[in-house]
Amino acid sequence: MNLWRKLAWVALALVLSASISATWLSPSGYAKQYRDVTNAVPSRSHWLGTDDLGRDRFARVLYGTRISLLLAPAAALISTLMAAFIGGLAGYLGGAWARLAMAVTDLFLSLPWLFLLITARALMPLNVSPVVSVMVTFMLLGLLGWTSAARVLCATAGSLRTSDFVRQARAAGLSGGRLFWIHVMPNLRPVLYAQFWISIPVFILSEANLGILGLGVAEPMPSWGSLLKELEGMVSVGEEPWKFVPLILLVVVVTSFQLLLSRQEEMAA
Amino acid sequence: MLKWKIAGHVLTLAATLLLGGLLAAVLVRFSPGFDVDEQQLDPHLSSQSVEALREARKQDHNIVKFYFSYMKRAAHGDLGTSLALGQPVRTLLRDRAPLTGRLLAAGLALAWTLALTLALSAAWLRLSIYDTLTTVVSGTFLCIPAAVLALLSVLWNVPGSLAIALIVFPSIYRYTRNLLVKAYALPHIITARAKGLGEARILFWHVVPVAAPQILAVAGVSVSMAVGAAIPVEALCGLAGIGQLAWQAALARDLPLLVNITVLVTLVTLLANSGADVIGHMVRSQRA
Numbered sequence: 001m002n003l004w005r006k007l008a009w010v011a012l013a014l015v016l017s018a019s020i021s022a023t024w025l026s027p028s029g030y031a032k033q034y035r036d037v038t039n040a041v042p043s044r045s046h047w048l049g050t051d052d053l054g055r056d057r058f059a060r061v062l063y064g065t066r067i068s069l070l071l072a073p074a075a076a077l078i079s080t081l082m083a084a085f086i087g088g089l090a091g092y093l094g095g096a097w098a099r100l101a102m103a104v105t106d107l108f109l110s111l112p113w114l115f116l117l118i119t120a121r122a123l124m125p126l127n128v129s130p131v132v133s134v135m136v137t138f139m140l141l142g143l144l145g146w147t148s149a150a151r152v153l154c155a156t157a158g159s160l161r162t163s164d165f166v167r168q169a170r171a172a173g174l175s176g177g178r179l180f181w182i183h184v185m186p187n188l189r190p191v192l193y194a195q196f197w198i199s200i201p202v203f204i205l206s207e208a209n210l211g212i213l214g215l216g217v218a219e220p221m222p223s224w225g226s227l228l229k230e231l232e233g234m235v236s237v238g239e240e241p242w243k244f245v246p247l248i249l250l251v252v253v254v255t256s257f258q259l260l261l262s263r264q265e266e267m268a269a
Numbered sequence: 270m271l272k273w274k275i276a277g278h279v280l281t282l283a284a285t286l287l288l289g290g291l292l293a294a295v296l297v298r299f300s301p302g303f304d305v306d307e308q309q310l311d312p313h314l315s316s317q318s319v320e321a322l323r324e325a326r327k328q329d330h331n332i333v334k335f336y337f338s339y340m341k342r343a344a345h346g347d348l349g350t351s352l353a354l355g356q357p358v359r360t361l362l363r364d365r366a367p368l369t370g371r372l373l374a375a376g377l378a379l380a381w382t383l384a385l386t387l388a389l390s391a392a393w394l395r396l397s398i399y400d401t402l403t404t405v406v407s408g409t410f411l412c413i414p415a416a417v418l419a420l421l422s423v424l425w426n427v428p429g430s431l432a433i434a435l436i437v438f439p440s441i442y443r444y445t446r447n448l449l450v451k452a453y454a455l456p457h458i459i460t461a462r463a464k465g466l467g468e469a470r471i472l473f474w475h476v477v478p479v480a481a482p483q484i485l486a487v488a489g490v491s492v493s494m495a496v497g498a499a500i501p502v503e504a505l506c507g508l509a510g511i512g513q514l515a516w517q518a519a520l521a522r523d524l525p526l527l528v529n530i531t532v533l534v535t536l537v538t539l540l541a542n543s544g545a546d547v548i549g550h551m552v553r554s555q556r557a
Binding site for chain 1: 281285288289292293296408409411412413414415416417420421424425493494496497498500501504505515516519520522527531534535538539542
């Protein structure tokens, strides 16, 4: 295994295990307010200081990382399954179905992703409980992010439809549904894996963008997006460098996914 | 052949525009709180006035009716009035378009200059250290959210166009670099080098022309990316352009404004993609 990929796995494992251990590493939780030490600098009791409401920033980073790291793959799973269903089936059926599915896909693709996401998120309920806001944000990412993956899957399924082994299976009398699930779907698996991995960093970045613009996860629940929103009030970069920890973590995690992604792309090819 | 291609593009463009507008209208119509108008809560208004406001909103309930009347008025140049800002949509778009146009033009010019300079120099020098360095730099910018780059541009007091450039350039660089690497592996390049041609001549006479049509295809995509990036950049940098207007329209659920902006954004991205496709087709035909 390439050294960079090994490092990427190690970095992801470290960040993920730290975020999962948040309950033990920071037992006070992400919402507890230390009113007497608001906007505190890093200290032994608050490793990354506190925010303007006196909440421990280290705890918020750990819990925020957990939310972003666990729910982005969940959203990626939704979008990949949708892409497999819409794109895979359209490619397999071909003809008018494929044209219709690709026309809808093209319509979504003609709008810039961030514009589509912001518009759709703003139209969803905003004054909801933090847990619902988390669900709405990541569900929306999953429901809107299937288009480019569907295009790839439609093309792959289309080429499989005309391949020799599928023709042979059809000539042997296999029905459409069985042919799709037993023979076509397993051959789509490498492309599905690659699309799944591609979606994760895209969704992590999209959640961060939504959070900074105030359309992401609702307070007091933290996510990388809501943590990065703190940068908005800064006057200079050198003033409070510890506020950049969520950004550094995000860059490390997304870079790790990009490094692992190249391996998935090689496998899909 | 080219005429048919252009005609096909025009038809697709018109159909996608109509569908895009309808999609935006449907999204807004079924969003929660669509019926609520802040003015209805004004205690100074009489019950008749509140009822009149409710009646006015009811006209937008039937989405097909709303969209049909919108299309009819749009054909006569009337794009409606913004519900949140109380101004004609046409005036709002006209006033804000120049700023966004300048921002996008400068951002795209910077992004392309940076990406092509880095990709061409990496292809020319063929130094693994330089290649790794440029890949790391572009990869880092690819991993930073667009909104963070917008915030950093405010912190460092640099123009918003630079933020747009830094958002768009990594994708152009990566794609261009990969195309150039692939083109370098072609047999005629190996022959050219064996015949003793200089690196500059190989790059600009034999490698770039092969990759050019595919590089042109990214031009359309880069416009779409820049338009998307303009929203956080304008919203967070306080620039009164179309991106900020889109942001305000989305937050206020301003149906007339949002439908018009969606149509405008779709038009810009489709025109850019179609333009890049047609130019690419022309370049390929000339080479053939």
